[in-house]
Amino acid sequence: MSHRDQIFQxxxxxxxxxxxxxxxxxxxxxxxxxxxxxxxxEDNETLFRQRLTGTGGFFFESPADCAAWLKKDxxxxxxxxxxxxxxxxxxxxxxxxxxxxxxxxxxxxxxAVTVADGAIAESGTVILTDSGTPDRLAALAPWWxxxxxxxxxxxxxxxxxxxxxxxxxxxxxxxxxxxTADVEGILIQGVHGPGRQGSFFI
Amino acid sequence: MxxxxxxxxxxxxxxxxxxxxxxxxxxxxxxxxxxxxxxxxDPDPLRKLAGAIKQHxxxxxxxxxxxxxxxxxxxxxxxxxxxxxxxxxxxxxDILNQTGCRKVVKSKSxxxxxxxxxxxxxxxxxxxxxxxxxxxxxxxxxxHPSHIVKPILHKNRRDIAKSFEREGLGDYNxxxxxxxxxxxxxxxxxxxxxxxxxxxxxxxxxxxxxMVLVTNEGNSRFCLAGxxxxxxxxxxxxxxxxxxxxxxxxxxxARSATGQQLTVYTEFLSGAALSAxxxxxxxxxxxxxxxxxxxxxxxxxxxxxxxxxxxxxxNVCPVYRQASGHAYRSIYPGPLGAVLSxxxxxxxxxxxxxxxxxxxxxxxxxxxxPVDIPIPxxxxxxxxxxxxxxxxxxGTPPMAPFxxxxxxxxxxxxxxxxxxxxxxxxxxxxxxxxxxxWLKIRTLPAWRGGKFRSWYKHRPAKGKDRQP
Numbered sequence: 001m002s003h004r005d006q007i008f009q010x011x012x013x014x015x016x017x018x019x020x021x022x023x024x025x026x027x028x029x030x031x032x033x034x035x036x037x038x039x040x041x042e043d044n045e046t047l048f049r050q051r052l053t054g055t056g057g058f059f060f061e062s063p064a065d066c067a068a069w070l071k072k073d074x075x076x077x078x079x080x081x082x083x084x085x086x087x088x089x090x091x092x093x094x095x096x097x098x099x100x101x102x103x104x105x106x107x108x109x110x111x112a113v114t115v116a117d118g119a120i121a122e123s124g125t126v127i128l129t130d131s132g133t134p135d136r137l138a139a140l141a142p143w144w145x146x147x148x149x150x151x152x153x154x155x156x157x158x159x160x161x162x163x164x165x166x167x168x169x170x171x172x173x174x175x176x177x178x179x180t181a182d183v184e185g186i187l188i189q190g191v192h193g194p195g196r197q198g199s200f201f202i
Numbered sequence: 203m204x205x206x207x208x209x210x211x212x213x214x215x216x217x218x219x220x221x222x223x224x225x226x227x228x229x230x231x232x233x234x235x236x237x238x239x240x241x242x243x244d245p246d247p248l249r250k251l252a253g254a255i256k257q258h259x260x261x262x263x264x265x266x267x268x269x270x271x272x273x274x275x276x277x278x279x280x281x282x283x284x285x286x287x288x289x290x291x292x293x294x295x296d297i298l299n300q301t302g303c304r305k306v307v308k309s310k311s312x313x314x315x316x317x318x319x320x321x322x323x324x325x326x327x328x329x330x331x332x333x334x335x336x337x338x339x340x341x342x343x344x345x346h347p348s349h350i351v352k353p354i355l356h357k358n359r360r361d362i363a364k365s366f367e368r369e370g371l372g373d374y375n376x377x378x379x380x381x382x383x384x385x386x387x388x389x390x391x392x393x394x395x396x397x398x399x400x401x402x403x404x405x406x407x408x409x410x411x412x413m414v415l416v417t418n419e420g421n422s423r424f425c426l427a428g429x430x431x432x433x434x435x436x437x438x439x440x441x442x443x444x445x446x447x448x449x450x451x452x453x454x455x456a457r458s459a460t461g462q463q464l465t466v467y468t469e470f471l472s473g474a475a476l477s478a479x480x481x482x483x484x485x486x487x488x489x490x491x492x493x494x495x496x497x498x499x500x501x502x503x504x505x506x507x508x509x510x511x512x513x514x515x516x517n518v519c520p521v522y523r524q525a526s527g528h529a530y531r532s533i534y535p536g537p538l539g540a541v542l543s544x545x546x547x548x549x550x551x552x553x554x555x556x557x558x559x560x561x562x563x564x565x566x567x568x569x570x571x572p573v574d575i576p577i578p579x580x581x582x583x584x585x586x587x588x589x590x591x592x593x594x595x596x597g598t599p600p601m602a603p604f605x606x607x608x609x610x611x612x613x614x615x616x617x618x619x620x621x622x623x624x625x626x627x628x629x630x631x632x633x634x635x636x637x638x639x640w641l642k643i644r645t646l647p648a649w650r651g652g653k654f655r656s657w658y659k660h661r662p663a664k665g666k667d668r669q670p
Contacts, residue, residue, distance in 0.1 A: 004283040011264045014500035021261040025254040033453045035241035130476035136427035137481045159449040169473040175464045178420040182336035183378040193420025
């Protein structure tokens with residue numbers, strides 16, 4: 001008998017004696033999963049800024065602000081994804097702009113600006129997809145990652161983002177910079193992914 | 203007096219480790235309490251809903267596992283099944299061999315700990331590197347995780363600095379930031395050199411075949427950006443019915459585990475990476491693993507299969523805090539482990555049958571559980587099983603003499619009257635070790651045995667003691 005058959009037969013044998021099986025509970029996602037402070041919270045854009053900052057992330061008023069901050073924080077080179085190539089001038093004023101991201105650039109390019117497919121206000125989360133990101137490594141390997149959020153893609157809750165999952169094999173939600181507390185419970189940012197995670201709206 | 207094995211271990215624990223385990227666990231409990239309180243007030247409705255969804259899922263596992271298999275296959279994922287530890291290891295090795303992979307990076311997965319995958323792959327000449335910082339340290343130390351979320355809760359920065367120095371990752375430096383940067387530099391080369399990524403999964407949605415993976419460090423993301431083959435080892439119980447259910451579970455998982463609203467990286471994968479993109483696996487395999495779960499489903503402890511591995515029960519447990527994770531002698535420590543480990547042990551139940559006794563049944567584990575598992579009830583069921591299987595029970599006095607007395611009224615009466623001799627005997631001369639141990643911390647009250655019988659026998663006849 002195949003392993004598959006053994007497992008399915010075992011499961012049937014385990015479940016058949018049950019006098020009845022637990023029903024799927026009836027529930028309303030918004031009513032059960034909305035934090036109690038959310039209804040009275042700010043509009044989505046303000047809330048996103050607050051929550052992103054709360055996770056250790058950075059919010060910028062404009063591409064120029066972002067570029068100036070990157071320089072000030074120590075970045076020298078920045079990769080711009082094709083969707084934001086038109087912002088090259090703002091970044092070139094402060095940093096070396098790179099238009100292509102390749103595997104051997106992992107340790108060479110300091111910062112990357114890519115475009116999110118969405119964002120979640122209640123958690124300060126940006127939503128990236130394979131379709132929207134030229135290279136998974138670009139949004140992960142640099143110390144600074146800026147996920148640009150197109151305003152219309154911003155949703156309020158985790159539940160709404162799940163209800164509107166894009167058709168893409170690789171969706172990733174990023175909520176703040178990469179972090180660990182493995183060593184004595186001390187919070188350190190930038191373990192494998194970016195140590196600085198930021199966003200601005202377009 | 204003989205102690206339970208867990209007590210014996212706890213007694214030998216380095217005081218520094220005990221303090222670290224206790225304070226870190228307590229901090230975890232506090233963070234969970236703060237965020238759930240601030241966000242939901244009373245988190246019970248959400249916990250109970252999550253528990254009901256999972257209970258429904260495991261009680262319909264025949265349907266959902268079949269549906270998940272169909273959905274995953276439709277997403278282009280190759281689905282495999284493995285009954286035992288050996289089958290699961292072999293399935294991974296076969297996939298690696300068939301795809302010509304020699305170097306593996308691993309993202310933290312408890313099921314791969316269950317089957318000791320790293321050792322197995324290394325025995326077969328493959329390189330397998332853990333990429334979660336804590337798990338990497340566990341691996342280079344040839345150690346075992348002591349907590350399912352915080353694997354090196356039992357180590358301090360000096361231990362880690364020594365290990366890094368030994369492994370050639372730089373001179374001794376115990377600054378946590380330096381330790382983390384060195385791991386970053388070392389491990390990113392491993393991601394880029396590796397052929398395959400082995401991960402677990404936090405959830406698999408039956409209706410969509412969507413797999414959810416969460417990490418804070420971003421290591422699973424890097425594994426799935428650097429390699430060309432993805433193998434996910436997944437326990438058959440990890441399913442949820444619908445995408446919408448993820449809102450319930452994701453709102454509970456990180457809050458319960460680390461006091462965060464969401465884990466930093468939450469990945470939703472439905473197949474290999476988009477082929478037009480340069481990075482990401484070109485093929486994805488899922489190995490559904492039984493390894494004792496189906497037997498657990500058949501048992502009266504099936505509720506433990508609801509578990510979403512957040513670690514809140516161990517953080518809150520007074521026994522875990524005193525004893526640390528290694529005291530449980532198994533992959534899963536704490537209250538979760540006290541139920542799951544003996545169950546997954548199958549025929550070797552007797553070797554871990556003492557774990558369910560390592561609890562005061564205070565119920566804190568049930569109160570914090572995001573899927574409302576009635577852990578104290580399950581512990582009692584397993585204690586009963588251990589008794590029925592006549593497992594030795596250190597620390598419990600033999601009950602046979604009492605049983606003899608209690609079933610022979612004549613002997614009982616005699617003993618009750620003779621007991622008064624206890625009052626006349628210096629207690630430290632009574633040659634019963636268990637009693638001596640007991641008397642170290644308690645005093646024996648004066649003997650009152652036989653008084654009730656005496657009263658009952660000589661009580662006034664019916665009605666005579668009543669006042670008119």
